[in-house]
Amino acid sequence: MLEQYLLQHKLIDKDKLQKAKQAAQKSQQTLIIYLAKNNLIVADKLMQAIAKVFHLSSVDLTKHSIDKLPIDLVPHKLIMQTNILPLRTYKQQLDIALIDPCDLKSIELIRFHTGMKLNIFVARFDQLQILLQKIATIGKTNDLNVLETSTQKASEPENYNLDFADQNDEPLIHFIDHVILDAVRHRASDIHFEVYEQDCRVRFRQDGLLHEVIKPPKHSATRIASRLKIMAKLDIAERRLPQDGHCKINIGSCNVIEARVSSCPTIFGEKIVLRLLSGDKVLRKITQLGFMPPQQNNFINAIKQPQGLILVTGPTGSGKTVTLYAALQHLNISEKNIATIEDPVEINLPNVNQVNVKIKAGLTFSKALRAFLRQDPDIIMIGEIRDLETAEIAIKAAQTGHLVIATLHTNNAIEALTRLRNMGVAAYNIIGSLSLITAQRLIRKLCPHCKKACEVSPLLRNQFNFAPKQIIFEAIGCQHCINGYVGRIGVHEVLPINVNFHKYILKEPRMIELKKLAEENGFISLRQVGLDLVMQGETSIQEILRVVGD
Numbered sequence: 127m128l129e130q131y132l133l134q135h136k137l138i139d140k141d142k143l144q145k146a147k148q149a150a151q152k153s154q155q156t157l158i159i160y161l162a163k164n165n166l167i168v169a170d171k172l173m174q175a176i177a178k179v180f181h182l183s184s185v186d187l188t189k190h191s192i193d194k195l196p197i198d199l200v201p202h203k204l205i206m207q208t209n210i211l212p213l214r215t216y217k218q219q220l221d222i223a224l225i226d227p228c229d230l231k232s233i234e235l236i237r238f239h240t241g242m243k244l245n246i247f248v249a250r251f252d253q254l255q256i257l258l259q260k261i262a263t264i265g266k267t268n269d270l271n272v273l274e275t276s277t278q279k280a281s282e283p284e285n286y287n288l289d290f291a292d293q294n295d296e297p298l299i300h301f302i303d304h305v306i307l308d309a310v311r312h313r314a315s316d317i318h319f320e321v322y323e324q325d326c327r328v329r330f331r332q333d334g335l336l337h338e339v340i341k342p343p344k345h346s347a348t349r350i351a352s353r354l355k356i357m358a359k360l361d362i363a364e365r366r367l368p369q370d371g372h373c374k375i376n377i378g379s380c381n382v383i384e385a386r387v388s389s390c391p392t393i394f395g396e397k398i399v400l401r402l403l404s405g406d407k408v409l410r411k412i413t414q415l416g417f418m419p420p421q422q423n424n425f426i427n428a429i430k431q432p433q434g435l436i437l438v439t440g441p442t443g444s445g446k447t448v449t450l451y452a453a454l455q456h457l458n459i460s461e462k463n464i465a466t467i468e469d470p471v472e473i474n475l476p477n478v479n480q481v482n483v484k485i486k487a488g489l490t491f492s493k494a495l496r497a498f499l500r501q502d503p504d505i506i507m508i509g510e511i512r513d514l515e516t517a518e519i520a521i522k523a524a525q526t527g528h529l530v531i532a533t534l535h536t537n538n539a540i541e542a543l544t545r546l547r548n549m550g551v552a553a554y555n556i557i558g559s560l561s562l563i564t565a566q567r568l569i570r571k572l573c574p575h576c577k578k579a580c581e582v583s584p585l586l587r588n589q590f591n592f593a594p595k596q597i598i599f600e601a602i603g604c605q606h607c608i609n610g611y612v613g614r615i616g617v618h619e620v621l622p623i624n625v626n627f628h629k630y631i632l633k634e635p636r637m638i639e640l641k642k643l644a645e646e647n648g649f650i651s652l653r654q655v656g657l658d659l660v661m662q663g664e665t666s667i668q669e670i671l672r673v674v675g676d
Contacts, residue, residue: 128158128179137167137175158226159209162251169250177248180227185213187223187253192260196220200239202261208232211249211257218242223249230603231338238308238339298346302353305340306375306400310383315402319354321347321395333570333614334443334673351389351396358387366391372470386470403472410452415445416616418655420648424620425564429453429531432504434561435524437511439536445568445616446533447472450507453531454478457505465501467494468509483509491516499523508532514550521551524559538652539565539621540640543631557628563621567652567673568614569665572599573607577663586667590657599663615664617655617674622647 132138138146138161150160158176161167167175177184196212197205199220205211210232213221220242224233227246237244305328309317314330326347329336342350352362358371368390375383386401417425428436436453438446454464454475466475469483469491479501481494491508492515498506499519510533511517524530536542542563546556577599582592592598601610621644630643641649656670 128175131175131179132167135175137171142166156226156229158228162225169252173248173250176225176227180248182227182246182248185223185247185249187211187249187257190257192257195257197261199242200236204235204239205261206258208235209254209258210236211254211261212236212240213247215242219245221245221247223247223254225249225251225254234337235340239304241304241308241311298349298353301342302350306383306385306402308339309400309402317400317402319347319350319398319400321351321392321397323394326350326395332608333611334568335570335608337608347395351398354387354398354400355389358385360387360389365396370470384473386472409455409473410448412452412456415449415452415618417618417620418650418658421564421618421620421650424562424622425453426456428562428622429457429529431529431561433524433527433529435521435559436529436531436561437534437542437563438531439534439539439542439563439565440567441535441537443568444566446566447509449564449566449616450509450531450533451475454505454507457529462504463502464505464507465498465503466507466509467491467498468507492519495519495523499528503528505529505531510535517546517549517551518555521555521559524561525555530559536565539563539619539649540637540644543640544637547634553632553634557623557631560623562623564618565621565652566616566618567656569617569656569659569669569673570611571613571615572601572663572665573604573610573612575606576602576604576610577666578602579663582667590667592661596661598660598667600666601668610666611669615659617652617659619650619652619655621649 129143132143133140146160146164146166147157150157153160155163158172162169162172173184176182190213196215199212199215208229209225211223213223215221220236220240222233222236222244224246225248227233227248233244233246305317309330312330312332314332316331318329318331318336320327320329321344325341325344327338327341329338331337355362355369355371357373357375359373360369360371368388370389371387373385373387375385384403386403388399388401390397390399412422412426428434438449440446451473454466458464458475458477460477463479464477465479465481467481467483471480471482474480479498481489481498483489483491483494491510491512495506495508495516496519506520506523506528508516508520508530511520520530520532534542534545536545540563542565543556546560547553579597579599582596582598586592587594587596603610606612624647626643626647627640630640652674653670656665656674657667659665660667660670
């Protein structure tokens with residue numbers, strides 16, 4: 127849109143614009159920055175064009191004095207790096223001046239450091255550069271600057287003091303606390319602290335995808351890893367082997383977030399991942415999981431049975447644990463003895479006996495399951511069936527008057543039957559215990575503020591059998607979302623194992639035969655559920671292809 131505006135208003139000719147685009151790409155700059163730096167368009171005209179195209183207000187920086195700007199809110203080095211200048215603050219909002227509103231990464235970095243809502247103003251490049259040069263000469267510091275200067279130089283040999291008092295390392299503590307608080311504020315599920323040869327970075331997993339938020343100083347990576355390991359009560363002296371732990375993080379005066387902490391040695395240092403667990407986020411009712419009405423009825427009918435095996439399948443990160451907890455909440459009454467075996471326990475459920483698997487101590491899924499069967503259980507939840515021994519004990523429990531709910535790693539519901547056979551489970555045991563299989567994925571929902579309606583193309587219409595002139599929506603992106611999406615919803619396929627399947631299972635059928643039989647019994651695949659959501663405007667066809675596949 128900006129390019130069209132510049133050409134229409136004859137601010138630059140087509141040949142110069144094309145050469146500028148190529149030169150900007152080679153120098154790894156945005157087109158706007160390249161145009162401004164090389165003065166290819168009069169500064170005032172370029173500012174007005176950007177403000178017009180992006181519907182933003184402009185600002186005259188000659189009326190702003192450096193000593194009255196809130197520049198201490200952001201590390202000075204980051205102001206220089208992003209070319210974004212803080213102007214004024216009020217009511218947890220921050221006005222900022224910049225050249226390129228398309229540089230979303232830089233804008234997000236400023237938002238991360240301040241934790242404030244940003245109001246964007248477009249400035250002239252030459253005026254902004256004058257103020258940035260003045261900032262560069264100021265000797266003020268902030269927490270991140272102190273973190274950078276107080277750590278050992280990269281050229282110095284590592285001589286880490288294992289007895290250092292982390293309570294005195296205020297800048298580092300403040301930095302890590304700020305990262306965690308910001309992750310919670312942005313609804314991130316995981317925080318990745320990664321170290322590489324030349325730098326290190328912090329990424330958040332938001333709605334299933336990773337986004338880089340900041341690059342701490344490379345020479346602070348060891349201290350950051352040690353601080354996180356201390357929080358999780360891990361051995362900071364052990365850097366050669368992976369470790370797992372957990373910690374509780376106070377968010378505000380009455381909110382506590384639990385985090386699973388995993389450390390793993392890499393060739394340049396330790397990578398630390400925090401999985402943030404919140405009861406409000408994890409616990410869901412069955413009606414909130416995204417089942418279609420027939421699927422939900424089949425699922426509820428299966429968990430209401432006094433015995434049988436229910437399998438929840440899908441890849442890592444597809445929300446299987448949330449589904450298990452929803453089922454347990456639905457069944458959790460005082461008349462039932464419910465026990466869970468997990469690795470690890472992700473959230474405490476009241477009135478439920480939960481056990482953490484401890485492989486090093488010899489407490490495996492199979493051993494814990496055997497112990498539970500001696501304690502008169504009604505319902506057993508198994509975090510994951512990983513081997514034949516666990517599968518056989520679960521099946522025997524389901525055959526002897528217990529309801530067993532477990533997860534299994536397969537791509538879809540029908541593959542679970544093949545997976546059990548490959549593990550060595552006899553066909554007659556499968557048909558004597560298995561009552562229902564579900565498979566699921568989590569897909570991102572389109573942002574209601576910016577999603578754009580469009581008519582489906584002939585190629586997609588033929589590929590997915592859309593009706594003529596079918597209207598679907600595509601992601602655009604705005605200040606309310608991440609690349610056009612906000613939040614996620616589950617898509618499921620539910621396969622009840624009834625008598626129609628028993629004779630097929632006994633003769634070891636091919637996948638295509640099982641799929642045909644399932645469809646004859648009303649089975650709805652993940653792909654079809656996803657396409658229904660596309661036609662309802664809940665998500666995009668690109669998201670379905672990304673998560674479910676073609």
